[in-house]
Amino acid sequence: MCRLIALTSEEPQSPMLAMRALDVMREGHDGSGVGLFLSDLGGAFESLKGLPILSGIFSGEGVKRLDRYMTSIGFVTRHNISIRNTKTPPSGTPKRDTYVICAYEYPSAWADLDQKEIQERLLLTRLRLRQMGEEQEDMIVYSFWPDVIMVKEIGDPLKVAEYLQLDREELKARVILAQGRQNTNYAINLYACHPFFIQGIASMTNGENTAFVPIREYLTSRGYPGYVGYQSDSEVFTHIAHYMIHSLGLDIEAYKHIITPLQDEDLESHPDGGFLKQLKHSCRRLIIDGPNCVMGRLPDNTLFLVQDRKKLRPAVAGGRKGMYAFSSEMCGLDAAIPDRDKRKDFQPMHLDTVIVPSDRSEVRVCSQVEPLALLH
Amino acid sequence: MLASGTLSPSSLSVKDLLWQVQWDKEKCTLCGRCTAVCPVQAIELGVHRKRTIQIPPLAEIGPATSSSNVYQVYHGIGQRTDPAYACNGCAMCNLVCPNGAIIPQRSDEMDKLRFHLSRGGQARSRGGRRNVPDLLNLGTLDRIKFIRISMLTDPALDAGRHEFELRTLLGRVLPPEENLRLYRENGWIPPVREIYPLIIGSMSFGALSPNMWEGLQMGVAYLNEELGMPVRMCTGEGGCPPRLLRSRFLKYTILQIASGYFGWDEIIHALPEMKEDPCAIEIKYGQGAKPGDGGLLMWYKVNKLIAAIRGVPSGVSLPSPPTHQTKYSIEESVAKMIQSMYMAWGFRVPVYPKISGTSTALSVLNNLTRNSYAGGLSIDGEDGGTGAAYTVSMDHMGHPIASNIRDCYLNLAKLGRQNEVPLFAAGGVGKNGKLAANAAALIMLGASGVQVGKYLMQAGAGCVGSESDRCNICNIGLCPKGITSQDPRLYRRLDPEKVAERIVDIFLSFDTELRKIVAPLGRSTSLPIGMSDALAIDDRNAAERLQIKYVV
Numbered sequence: 001m002c003r004l005i006a007l008t009s010e011e012p013q014s015p016m017l018a019m020r021a022l023d024v025m026r027e028g029h030d031g032s033g034v035g036l037f038l039s040d041l042g043g044a045f046e047s048l049k050g051l052p053i054l055s056g057i058f059s060g061e062g063v064k065r066l067d068r069y070m071t072s073i074g075f076v077t078r079h080n081i082s083i084r085n086t087k088t089p090p091s092g093t094p095k096r097d098t099y100v101i102c103a104y105e106y107p108s109a110w111a112d113l114d115q116k117e118i119q120e121r122l123l124l125t126r127l128r129l130r131q132m133g134e135e136q137e138d139m140i141v142y143s144f145w146p147d148v149i150m151v152k153e154i155g156d157p158l159k160v161a162e163y164l165q166l167d168r169e170e171l172k173a174r175v176i177l178a179q180g181r182q183n184t185n186y187a188i189n190l191y192a193c194h195p196f197f198i199q200g201i202a203s204m205t206n207g208e209n210t211a212f213v214p215i216r217e218y219l220t221s222r223g224y225p226g227y228v229g230y231q232s233d234s235e236v237f238t239h240i241a242h243y244m245i246h247s248l249g250l251d252i253e254a255y256k257h258i259i260t261p262l263q264d265e266d267l268e269s270h271p272d273g274g275f276l277k278q279l280k281h282s283c284r285r286l287i288i289d290g291p292n293c294v295m296g297r298l299p300d301n302t303l304f305l306v307q308d309r310k311k312l313r314p315a316v317a318g319g320r321k322g323m324y325a326f327s328s329e330m331c332g333l334d335a336a337i338p339d340r341d342k343r344k345d346f347q348p349m350h351l352d353t354v355i356v357p358s359d360r361s362e363v364r365v366c367s368q369v370e371p372l373a374l375l376h
Numbered sequence: 377m378l379a380s381g382t383l384s385p386s387s388l389s390v391k392d393l394l395w396q397v398q399w400d401k402e403k404c405t406l407c408g409r410c411t412a413v414c415p416v417q418a419i420e421l422g423v424h425r426k427r428t429i430q431i432p433p434l435a436e437i438g439p440a441t442s443s444s445n446v447y448q449v450y451h452g453i454g455q456r457t458d459p460a461y462a463c464n465g466c467a468m469c470n471l472v473c474p475n476g477a478i479i480p481q482r483s484d485e486m487d488k489l490r491f492h493l494s495r496g497g498q499a500r501s502r503g504g505r506r507n508v509p510d511l512l513n514l515g516t517l518d519r520i521k522f523i524r525i526s527m528l529t530d531p532a533l534d535a536g537r538h539e540f541e542l543r544t545l546l547g548r549v550l551p552p553e554e555n556l557r558l559y560r561e562n563g564w565i566p567p568v569r570e571i572y573p574l575i576i577g578s579m580s581f582g583a584l585s586p587n588m589w590e591g592l593q594m595g596v597a598y599l600n601e602e603l604g605m606p607v608r609m610c611t612g613e614g615g616c617p618p619r620l621l622r623s624r625f626l627k628y629t630i631l632q633i634a635s636g637y638f639g640w641d642e643i644i645h646a647l648p649e650m651k652e653d654p655c656a657i658e659i660k661y662g663q664g665a666k667p668g669d670g671g672l673l674m675w676y677k678v679n680k681l682i683a684a685i686r687g688v689p690s691g692v693s694l695p696s697p698p699t700h701q702t703k704y705s706i707e708e709s710v711a712k713m714i715q716s717m718y719m720a721w722g723f724r725v726p727v728y729p730k731i732s733g734t735s736t737a738l739s740v741l742n743n744l745t746r747n748s749y750a751g752g753l754s755i756d757g758e759d760g761g762t763g764a765a766y767t768v769s770m771d772h773m774g775h776p777i778a779s780n781i782r783d784c785y786l787n788l789a790k791l792g793r794q795n796e797v798p799l800f801a802a803g804g805v806g807k808n809g810k811l812a813a814n815a816a817a818l819i820m821l822g823a824s825g826v827q828v829g830k831y832l833m834q835a836g837a838g839c840v841g842s843e844s845d846r847c848n849i850c851n852i853g854l855c856p857k858g859i860t861s862q863d864p865r866l867y868r869r870l871d872p873e874k875v876a877e878r879i880v881d882i883f884l885s886f887d888t889e890l891r892k893i894v895a896p897l898g899r900s901t902s903l904p905i906g907m908s909d910a911l912a913i914d915d916r917n918a919a920e921r922l923q924i925k926y927v928v
Contacts (some may be wrong), residue, residue: 221794249556283552284549
């Protein structure tokens with residue numbers, strides 16, 4: 001299984017906190033890889049919140065091509081903390097030239113664009129870089145978005161983190177998603193590593209989505225350029241959330257009603273049954289199946305956690321005011337936030353969506369059988 | 377025939393027939409039940425004269441003694457060899473024989489009878505489906521395996537204890553954006569039915585006997601009202617009994633309109649008195665058993681009741697035209713018919729066309745995707761059954777269902793409309809008894825559900841017809857089991873209550889088998905429509921054609 005931890009904290013935290021939490025859950029994963037998502041950044045990026053940050057792995061030639069390309073479309077490097085490591089990597093981790101983490105100034109030509117257009121262009125730029133990298137195998141691009149850093153690598157999470165010196169002062173964040181283990185269904189590929197990201201939405205999954213192929217077919221046929229990749233069956237969870245928010249204009253409370261809708265008898269007695277039935281019918285091809293625990297982050301730094309229809313994967317939510325976490329296991333939560341009231345820990349079941357809003361004021365649980373807030 | 381007799385071209389011996397009646401004189405009680413029950417009078421009382429030569433004991437033989445002939449007569453069974461009375465292998469004689477003295481056996485070589493079934497210039501017509509006798513050479517659907525088994529990376533589900541939702545949608549489903557917008561704006565959203573994915577396919581009141589129809593209806597009502605399974609049944613082209621039209625059970629019924637429009641006068645007149653809307657309206661443009669040919673109810677079966685429901689005189693053959701007479705172009709025809717039907721029920725009832733499997737299915741489908749009212753598309757493959765069709769149509773016309781449904785699904789997926797126009801597959805589903813496996817294969821190839829007819833006659837009422845050209849006389853109203861007969865002396869053999877029980881049994885066991893297929897694949901929250909990654913076949917060409925895995 002994968003092991004997941006998602007943290008949100010008023011004070012910027014080092015990603016090592018999440019790495020150590022993954023490490024105490026090591027019995028639950030095979031230490032074959034790690035994925036890290038950071039947002040609401042502290043450190044040097046605190047003052048650069050609006051500027052897009054590129055994250056990825058580049059060869060020496062790749063970095064040169066990247067610079068040429070970014071310059072050609074008008075991006076200017078603003079702050080670069082890319083990691084170039086000369087030490088021998090830990091066993092199982094390939095030697096890489098550069099882990100790019102670089103903030104750019106927007107091209108001057110973009111100055112008059114509205115936010116939506118800028119977001120579309122950032123997505124297309126990331127996709128173009130990814131495509132360039134696939135052609136020459138010299139670039140792997142995870143994200144290109146304001147206030148977002150991503151690191152993914154093969155190898156034991158803690159050893160990789162130590163090797164990359166992720167404990168550095170300039171790398172702190174208030175929202176951290178971390179996942180341990182590489183994809184097992186398909187060939188090891190960094191694009192298959194969770195968390196997945198698209199336009200401010202990130203998610204990671206412990207599980208296996210048995211309805212992957214029809215969902216992939218449905219998403220790719222939406223005609224949206226960002227719905228590509230799918231080296232992992234879990235990437236569709238991120239894209240479904242994106243589709244729900246961007247195309248359907250729904251809030252995260254509706255997410256479970258799309259991926260694991262209520263059965264007909266329950267819909268009959270639901271106060272929003274009419275709406276939910278329409279949603280279930282028209283989004284039928286997005287219904288997931290199999291055991292899945294999904295943790296994610298929304299563009300406003302809200303964290304969410306949902307389970308599959310049968311609750312076949314572990315997860316617990318807990319914390320204290322100002323700092324909350326979702327973890328695959330209790331011991332991970334203990335490692336991340338030891339000083340919390342454990343009596344308030346919550347293990348979401350098959351109908352629950354757990355939400356920690358961006359103000360980190362509480363852990364909110366909404367059940368699918370409750371009325372939908374967004375409709376009233 | 378005497379040695380000096382003449383032979384006509386169609387003089388056949390028993391050896392020339394497909395079915396040869398084996399009769400055992402020792403066991404026969406001469407009760408006559410077999411000759412009475414034979415639907416085609418293939419056997420008759422045989423009065424056989426036999427010579428025995430009686431030779432005196434050796435000691436008594438003298439010059440004056442001679443051997444003597446004694447002629448004896450014995451009674452038994454004779455098989456007629458006139459092609460008009462050829463045994464059809466139904467084996468009712470065997471069923472009624474108290475001693476098991478008689479049974480028809482299939483010829484050990486290809487029969488000569490088939491060359492003589494054009495008497496009077498009449499091409500052979502029959503009921504049943506495509507005669508493909510070799511059971512070992514299983515069809516494509518039977519050879520599809522389900523290979524994606526959940527075990528360790530994701531735990532297998534428990535087919536017996538977990539929660540499953542094996543439902544499907546019938547009706548036009550709008551894209552999510554448009555659907556939610558119309559919901560918010562109180563706009564018209566096309567009606568959609570949530571139904572069980574195994575639908576009782578169109579078999580008309582007329583093609584089926586009243587007892588068979590009643591049994592099916594009772595079974596459907598029980599499944600819905602007692603077991604909560606939303607099973608639906610299509611009427612076929614023959615209208616609907618007036619009482620059913622005015623009952624609450626109409627909601628379990630899909631009314632079919634076909635090119636003969638039989639029964640629609642009655643239906644239209646019942647509209648103001650309907651307590652419930654029907655489940656849907658199926659517009660039949662084609663049928664898998666006889667593509668490009670219309671429905672056919674032969675005169676034998678058009679009794680007073682059938683005539684009344686269909687609005688025709690009794691005792692005349694009712695051949696529906698191959699095409700709807702209002703049809704000018706596909707756009708015009710489909711749009712006009714679909715919208716007229718919607719209008720009749722105030723836009724509350726889904727309307728969808730049914731076509732026969734054909735290489736032009738994609739054109740039809742593309743047209744439907746552009747018609748925002750089309751509630752689905754049903755495709756009936758070459759193995760579909762019928763009450764009456766020309767043998768040549770049944771055996772040689774049409775398109776296999778597997779690749780037809782797959783092409784259509786992939787085309788919809790390319791257009792991004794795979795959720796909008798549900799596809800239903802029919803034609804030979806469960807032909808070799810593997811109903812759930814065939815249905816699951818078609819669903820994973822892209823069908824939203826399957827329609828089944830012949831299987832229900834075989835399993836639900838004991839139809840003896842087979843693809844070895846056994847029986848297949850549904851067309852002339854002589855069904856020995858009373859399934860497709862309109863003669864009360866025949867159909868009273870069939871107890872509607874027992875048929876209903878069997879229908880319930882079939883659906884319950886199908887449901888269990890379907891769970892036993894989808895649970896190991898890790899699917900339970902929704903029907904695995906288009907889950908082609910679970911499928912494989914041991915034929916490289918078929919795998920490539922269907923875009924599924926090839927395994928050996």
